[in-house]
Amino acid sequence: MTPLLSVRHLRKSYGALAVTDDVSLDVAPGELHAVIGPNGAGKTTLIHQLSGAARSDGGEIRLAGEDITRLGMVARVRRGLARSFQITSLLDGFSVLDNVALAVQARSGSSFRFLRPVAGDRRLNGEAMAALDRVGLADRAGRRAGSLSHGEKRQLELAVALATGARLLLLDEPLAGTGPEESALLVGLLRDLKATHTLVLIEHDMAAVFALADRMSVLVYGRVIASGPPDTVRADPAVRAAYLGEEAA
Amino acid sequence: MSAGASLPVARIEAAPPRRLGALAGLLLALVALALVPVLASAIGAPFLVVTATRILIFAIAALSLDLVLGYGAMVSFGHAAYVGLGAYAVAILSAHGIHDLLVQSAAAVAACALFALVTGAISLRTRGVYFIMITLAFGQMAFFFMVSLSAYGGDDGVSLDHRSRVLGARLIDGDVALFYLALGVLAVVFVALRLLVASRFGRVLRGIRENAVRMEAIGFPAFPYQLTAYAVAGAIAGLAGVLLANQAEFVSPAYMSWQRSGELIVMVVLGGMGTLVGAVAGAAALIAVEEGLAHFSEHWRLGLGLMLVLLVLLARGGIAGLTARLRGGRAP
Numbered sequence: 001m002t003p004l005l006s007v008r009h010l011r012k013s014y015g016a017l018a019v020t021d022d023v024s025l026d027v028a029p030g031e032l033h034a035v036i037g038p039n040g041a042g043k044t045t046l047i048h049q050l051s052g053a054a055r056s057d058g059g060e061i062r063l064a065g066e067d068i069t070r071l072g073m074v075a076r077v078r079r080g081l082a083r084s085f086q087i088t089s090l091l092d093g094f095s096v097l098d099n100v101a102l103a104v105q106a107r108s109g110s111s112f113r114f115l116r117p118v119a120g121d122r123r124l125n126g127e128a129m130a131a132l133d134r135v136g137l138a139d140r141a142g143r144r145a146g147s148l149s150h151g152e153k154r155q156l157e158l159a160v161a162l163a164t165g166a167r168l169l170l171l172d173e174p175l176a177g178t179g180p181e182e183s184a185l186l187v188g189l190l191r192d193l194k195a196t197h198t199l200v201l202i203e204h205d206m207a208a209v210f211a212l213a214d215r216m217s218v219l220v221y222g223r224v225i226a227s228g229p230p231d232t233v234r235a236d237p238a239v240r241a242a243y244l245g246e247e248a249a
Numbered sequence: 250m251s252a253g254a255s256l257p258v259a260r261i262e263a264a265p266p267r268r269l270g271a272l273a274g275l276l277l278a279l280v281a282l283a284l285v286p287v288l289a290s291a292i293g294a295p296f297l298v299v300t301a302t303r304i305l306i307f308a309i310a311a312l313s314l315d316l317v318l319g320y321g322a323m324v325s326f327g328h329a330a331y332v333g334l335g336a337y338a339v340a341i342l343s344a345h346g347i348h349d350l351l352v353q354s355a356a357a358v359a360a361c362a363l364f365a366l367v368t369g370a371i372s373l374r375t376r377g378v379y380f381i382m383i384t385l386a387f388g389q390m391a392f393f394f395m396v397s398l399s400a401y402g403g404d405d406g407v408s409l410d411h412r413s414r415v416l417g418a419r420l421i422d423g424d425v426a427l428f429y430l431a432l433g434v435l436a437v438v439f440v441a442l443r444l445l446v447a448s449r450f451g452r453v454l455r456g457i458r459e460n461a462v463r464m465e466a467i468g469f470p471a472f473p474y475q476l477t478a479y480a481v482a483g484a485i486a487g488l489a490g491v492l493l494a495n496q497a498e499f500v501s502p503a504y505m506s507w508q509r510s511g512e513l514i515v516m517v518v519l520g521g522m523g524t525l526v527g528a529v530a531g532a533a534a535l536i537a538v539e540e541g542l543a544h545f546s547e548h549w550r551l552g553l554g555l556m557l558v559l560l561v562l563l564a565r566g567g568i569a570g571l572t573a574r575l576r577g578g579r580a581p
Contacts (some may be wrong), residue, residue, distance in 0.1 A: 065351060066464075072470075074465055074468050074469070075435060077466065078468060082466065082467070083466055087333040090463065091463060092460075094456070094459065098452070102453070102464075102467060102469075103467040104454055105453070106468035111452075111474070112477065113449040114450050114451075115448055116443050117444070118447065118448055118451070119447060119452075142365050160467060163467075164467050164468060204548070217563060
């Protein structure tokens with residue numbers, strides 16, 4: 001099967017430091033591909049490169065066969081690749097509903113419309129409510145986003161990513177900073193998202209990663225040292241030495 | 250979509266009663282303002298009409314700056330250049346025998362929108378302090394261009410032979426008529442901007458103000474939206490300039506000086522950024538205080554400075570934020 005996302009020999013250096021060093025990976029349609037690695041392994045830089053927030057120094061990124069290496073963030077979103085943020089990055093002064101409705105608005109019609117009030121737009125709000133419903137935030141729609149609890153903000157991040165209509169979601173540590181209960185709820189949500197979306201998941205929570213991932217890549221010092229199904233990766237001696245060993249020890 | 254999901258939407262769509270209240274408030278304010286000339290002549294102080302007209306004109310300019318500054322999060326320090334360009338559209342066309350207000354207004358709007366598009370496209374490549382500096386630089390360029398334009402008075406400025414005509418008629422030769430024209434333009438601009446900030450476009454602009462990175466990540470690049478707002482604001486400020494030239498029957502580069510740009514910023518901040526009502530209140534307060542304190546003492550700017558410091562420290566959100574809090578609501 002043609003991969004939905006195909007990364008070949010991707011590079012990125014800051015000065016002499018190679019943060020992304022010859023990374024290649026394939027993400028098949030419908031799979032959840034986890035990227036794990038210790039702190040400083042270059043996971044967030046990789047997400048920046050994949051989403052278009054950072055330029056790559058070399059290599060190639062293809063989305064459904066199309067070369068998107070040189071495209072900016074907005075162009076990638078329009079082609080169906082959206083990201084969420086590790087540090088929650090919402091429009092805090094907007095209502096929960098408006099945060100999501102804006103993501104719907106971005107892909108439905110021109111936003112160079114100046115006179116008709118948008119707040120009551122039934123189509124935008126309807127699709128936004130569907131996304132909120134899916135992440136379990138429907139009853140918070142009228143609240144200010146800034147007033148949500150941390151876990152709810154993580155849910156809202158997912159709803160916004162969903163509402164972009166993207167096929168491929170890059171999720172940058174969606175469980176970051178959540179407690180056990182919130183975390184369990186979010187893992188359930190991610191499992192539900194798997195049914196309809198292709199996901200690239202960057203995550204520190206190993207239990208969650210091994211529970212969710214179809215395949216995974218292990219990143220250490222910017223290099224992929226192992227890639228494959230969770231069981232294979234878990235058994236890989238290099239991984240055990242470089243990464244999992246730290247926790248097992 | 251589940252049935253339960255429709256409830257919150259219904260709650261949010263229940264907003265129109267508030268919108269009706271706002272409309273009533275707007276009409277009330279309009280009627281009250283329309284009575285100013287009547288009151289002024291009743292108390293034997295017709296010069297108040299002139300002051301009130303200046304307030305209306307600067308309110309239009311401050312409203313346009315609020316779109317840029319308050320909603321677009323672009324701190325433009327060259328906004329007076331657009332007021333000046335609008336005024337010069339009147340002066341220059343008049344000097345060539347074109348006295349029609351509509352033609353002059355169209356020229357002012359076109360010239361200002363063009364100037365805003367070109368300088369905005371360059372300025373928006375920068376952020377923060379650099380944006381302030383580059384808009385200041387463009388404003389000063391316009392200022393010095395007019396200073397050097399000796400055919401139209403240069404540094405000294407140029408007097409108009411008479412006010413603009415409307416299809417050949419002397420409709421705004423009287424101060425009261427000009428007052429009502431300014432009031433009409435202000436009302437139209439206010440309503441148009443109210444609609445604009447609540448529209449699809451306005452929501453994107455407000456979103457970029459809150460978090461430009463997030464907006465880019467969901468598919469909204471900041472540049473085209475901010476540039477459009479910048480050009481719309483420039484065009485509106487140009488209209489204020491057309492009115493100002495007619496009010497003073499005189500145009501000079503001083504209209505475009507950076508001090509004037511600073512005053513416009515003060516009006517918007519004083520009134521409350523991103524509220525529209527605040528821009529109008531700020532213009533009224535600044536001009537009224539200027540004239541009021543100027544009677545008191547020649548050191549009136551000291552008093553104004555003190556008031557500004559207190560307002561910014563104690564009442565963030567400006568006059569609009571203060572009244573909202575006094576009425577028990579949340580600052581907008």
